[in-house]
Amino acid sequence: MTEMVVAEPLWKIRLKLWIRSLRTGWELFKEKKLALFGLGVIIFFAIFGLLYPLYPVVMKNLFWKHDSFGYQTFMPYDPIVGFDPDIMSHPSPPSLRHPLGTDPLGRDILAMIMYSTPREFVLGITAALITVIIGTIIGASAAYYGGVIDTFFMRLADIVMLFPSLALLMVLSAFMELTLFRLALIMGILAGFGSITLVLKAQALTVKVRPFIDAAKSTGASDAYIIFKHIIPNILPLSFLYMMFNVTGAIFTEAVLSFLGLANIRMSWGVIIQMAESSGYLMGASIGMYWWLWLPAGVCITLLCSSFYFLGRGLEEIVNPRLRKR
Amino acid sequence: MLKFLGKRVLQIVVLLFIYVTVVYWLIEAMPGSFVDQYLLNPKLTPEIRENLKRQFGFDKPAHIRYLIYMKNFLTLDLGISFSYFPTRVTTIIAERLPRTVFLFVTSTLVSYVLGYNLGKRAAWKRSGLLDKTTTFVGIVFWTIFLPLLAIFNIWLFGVILKILPLNQFIDPNLWKSAPLSAQTIFIRLLLTALVFLIVFLIALLISNRLKTIPAKKTVLYTSSITTIVVSIVIWILSGYSTYAWDIIKHMVLPVLTLTLYSFAGSMLVMRDTMLDVIREDYITTAKAKGLPDNVVRDKHAARNALLPLVTNFVISLGFTVGGGIITETMFSWPGIGRAYLEALNTQDTPLLIGLLVFTGIFVLIAHLVADVLYAVLDPRIRY
Numbered sequence: 001m002t003e004m005v006v007a008e009p010l011w012k013i014r015l016k017l018w019i020r021s022l023r024t025g026w027e028l029f030k031e032k033k034l035a036l037f038g039l040g041v042i043i044f045f046a047i048f049g050l051l052y053p054l055y056p057v058v059m060k061n062l063f064w065k066h067d068s069f070g071y072q073t074f075m076p077y078d079p080i081v082g083f084d085p086d087i088m089s090h091p092s093p094p095s096l097r098h099p100l101g102t103d104p105l106g107r108d109i110l111a112m113i114m115y116s117t118p119r120e121f122v123l124g125i126t127a128a129l130i131t132v133i134i135g136t137i138i139g140a141s142a143a144y145y146g147g148v149i150d151t152f153f154m155r156l157a158d159i160v161m162l163f164p165s166l167a168l169l170m171v172l173s174a175f176m177e178l179t180l181f182r183l184a185l186i187m188g189i190l191a192g193f194g195s196i197t198l199v200l201k202a203q204a205l206t207v208k209v210r211p212f213i214d215a216a217k218s219t220g221a222s223d224a225y226i227i228f229k230h231i232i233p234n235i236l237p238l239s240f241l242y243m244m245f246n247v248t249g250a251i252f253t254e255a256v257l258s259f260l261g262l263a264n265i266r267m268s269w270g271v272i273i274q275m276a277e278s279s280g281y282l283m284g285a286s287i288g289m290y291w292w293l294w295l296p297a298g299v300c301i302t303l304l305c306s307s308f309y310f311l312g313r314g315l316e317e318i319v320n321p322r323l324r325k326r
Numbered sequence: 327m328l329k330f331l332g333k334r335v336l337q338i339v340v341l342l343f344i345y346v347t348v349v350y351w352l353i354e355a356m357p358g359s360f361v362d363q364y365l366l367n368p369k370l371t372p373e374i375r376e377n378l379k380r381q382f383g384f385d386k387p388a389h390i391r392y393l394i395y396m397k398n399f400l401t402l403d404l405g406i407s408f409s410y411f412p413t414r415v416t417t418i419i420a421e422r423l424p425r426t427v428f429l430f431v432t433s434t435l436v437s438y439v440l441g442y443n444l445g446k447r448a449a450w451k452r453s454g455l456l457d458k459t460t461t462f463v464g465i466v467f468w469t470i471f472l473p474l475l476a477i478f479n480i481w482l483f484g485v486i487l488k489i490l491p492l493n494q495f496i497d498p499n500l501w502k503s504a505p506l507s508a509q510t511i512f513i514r515l516l517l518t519a520l521v522f523l524i525v526f527l528i529a530l531l532i533s534n535r536l537k538t539i540p541a542k543k544t545v546l547y548t549s550s551i552t553t554i555v556v557s558i559v560i561w562i563l564s565g566y567s568t569y570a571w572d573i574i575k576h577m578v579l580p581v582l583t584l585t586l587y588s589f590a591g592s593m594l595v596m597r598d599t600m601l602d603v604i605r606e607d608y609i610t611t612a613k614a615k616g617l618p619d620n621v622v623r624d625k626h627a628a629r630n631a632l633l634p635l636v637t638n639f640v641i642s643l644g645f646t647v648g649g650g651i652i653t654e655t656m657f658s659w660p661g662i663g664r665a666y667l668e669a670l671n672t673q674d675t676p677l678l679i680g681l682l683v684f685t686g687i688f689v690l691i692a693h694l695v696a697d698v699l700y701a702v703l704d705p706r707i708r709y
Contacts, residue, residue: 163686309468
């Protein structure tokens with residue numbers, strides 16, 4: 001009897017399998033039009049944000065060719081300290097010089113929005129990643145070990161879930177300056193010990209009773225090996241799904257905190273609206289008159305949040321067999 | 327069941343104590359305090375300084391104050407607010423809670439009725455036009471930046487159409503010569519709503535016993551319409567109807583905003599559960615029996631998909647207190663959420679702790695009710 005010899009190295013086979021599963025996943029995903037829409041919007045925003053460095057250069061060549069001294073002094077397209085001296089009064093409505101108008105301090109709204117876009121991505125994804133990493137590890141180990149570890153983390157989740165997260169973040173804003181990164185870290189950690197552990201633990205429990213876990217145990221695999229190599233890969237699709245929803249939550253929370261003026265973030269979409277609010281342009285009749293101060297930024301927040309949610313829902317229909325079409 | 331309940335209540339009590347402790351130390355550790363704004367005055371003599379500290383209770387070390395707080399907490403005393411001086415925290419909560427609860431209960435009820443109806447229809451014709459549009463619109467509203475929605479609604483209904491007041495709880499000009507306080511009128515409004523709800527529920531129970539569909543409909547509709555007409559007549563006769571109408575007018579916009587914001591949550595839950603239920607064999611059987619499509623959908627499928635929605639409803643009511651911060655700020659609605667923001671800004675420690683603790687109690691009770699409801703509604707679940 002001749003032994004079967006596989007000439008290809010292992011990693012190549014793995015790669016092939018991975019590509020194949022990715023392809024079938026994509027076939028399923030393609031049918032979800034809403035999820036595709038979400039993905040499209042996310043890609044649009046990613047490109048939109050990355051184009052930011054080009055924007056001042058283009059505008060300079062179009063409108064400031066003969067006034068490079070003025071351009072260098074006032075930096076009209078700087079999102080934080082910019083000012084346009086050639087316009088009589090700020091906020092000014094959208095014009096060719098400022099496609100989305102200027103805010104009460106004379107800063108260009110489009111520049112502010114573009115500048116903030118990558119930051120929103122960083123914030124949302126960092127927070128969601130931290131949440132998912134914590135949640136997955138805790139969920140998997142709570143399900144695997146059971147007993148004291150399980151009880152401890154589940155009760156901890158109960159307490160974390162008791163706190164209204166926005167209210168808690170407001171209190172924390174008194175302790176420290178909530179910069180973008182700190183905010184992402186805190187939101188990620190808080191959400192990571194919360195309800196996500198319950199969901200992932202439930203999923204990990206269904207994995208734990210499968211025969212291959214026993215098989216791995218009988219070959220002498222260590223606990224850590226089983227958790228990281230067998231349980232976590234099987235609950236990873238679900239964690240990835242929750243990551244999408246958490247991105248939405250993180251961006252929304254940041255926007256609300258900035259809007260209430262409690263976060264120490266120099267520029268973000270929420271800050272743009274807060275600027276309009278604190279300088280009194282969101283009162284009575286001025287709401288409609290100065291629409292460019294709040295509408296574009298608000299629409300951006302909504303669009304990015306909902307596109308991540310759409311993406312999550314689309315993935316959920318693939319991952320969750322209950323929702324799959326027969 | 328009793329054993330389960332006992333265990334759950336014990337768990338809740340332990341959780342509550344841990345929660346109160348965490349909240350207390352968290353707020354206690356906040357830099358600065360309410361007294362600081364007085365102590366910073368350089369003209370104060372040391373004696374006055376000491377006196378002030380003593381009066382606010384800051385002369386004792388933190389752990390002693392914690393023990394005192396816990397002792398008071400056991401007697402349901404949450405202390406005295408700093409910024410509203412001699413008012414008790416419990417009084418402030420009791421005054422503001424009805425406003426928040428009324429706001430949220432109304433909008434949650436409306437959004438759940440909406441979500442239930444849309445969700446079951448969307449799931450029944452999966453990937454149909456209704457499914458696609460409701461999912462799209464629902465998720466956009468579900469993830470919308472809430473202040474944006476509030477601003478937009480204020481602009482549309484208050485500024486452009488001019489049919490609704492922009493914000494606030496009452497119109498001060500109207501209430502200058504009012505014989506009763508706004509709170510009294512508001513409580514009476516609440517009672518009216520409660521009476522209506524009770525009549526409606528009783529009518530629902532009676533109509534469930536009746537056999538034919540027309541009889542059911544008559545009982546339900548006549549009783550609800552009579553109650554509404556009678557209560558409106560009573561309000562008009564009492565002479566306070568203009569004031570009541572003023573409060574209702576001020577409530578419409580926040581309720582509308584919250585409903586739009588939250589209906590998708592219940593709709594998506596309903597849709598997903600329906601999709602699960604539709605696959606059950608008894609649905610196929612019901613269809614095979616030749617029952618009309620509507621009957622299978624409403625009587626067989628939707629009834630069984632209702633369970634997660636009901637528990638979800640109770641739990642979401644628990645979060646009303648914490649969720650009101652944004653809406654109440656946007657509409658200057660003097661409820662719990664706004665009190666929280668104010669307390670945070672003025673460093674009113676007792677009020678802050680009180681509100682957080684109260685929210686926690688509210689959520690815990692909601693969870694307990696949800697557990698019990700689950701067991702009552704689903705005979706398969708045994709504790």
